[in-house]
Amino acid sequence: MADTLPELHAMAAQLGIPRRAFQNRRSGAHYDVPAPMRERAIALGARAISRHTDRELLKAVIANARAQYDG
Numbered sequence: 001m002a003d004t005l006p007e008l009h010a011m012a013a014q015l016g017i018p019r020r021a022f023q024n025r026r027s028g029a030h031y032d033v034p035a036p037m038r039e040r041a042i043a044l045g046a047r048a049i050s051r052h053t054d055r056e057l058l059k060a061v062i063a064n065a066r067a068q069y070d071g
Contacts, residue, residue, distance in 0.1 A: 004068070008022075011041065011044060011045070012031045015033065015037050015040060015041055017031050017037075025065075026065070029065050029068065033046075049061075
């Protein structure tokens with residue numbers, strides 16, 4: 001997940017994840033990041049969050065995604 005869709009697509013491109021892997025969901029537009037790419041994503045600026053311990057942040061990210069939702 002990202003603050004903006006352009007930011008999300010840019011990160012996916014940096015990781016080599018194809019655009020066809022984009023999942024535009026009302027609960028959060030995202031790309032699935034394969035486990036072997038996780039550390040690289042974090043090195044590029046991604047922030048690991050847990051749906052269990054970062055609930056308020058996750059709610060804010062989902063609210064932002066819903067505001068941008070185009071589906």
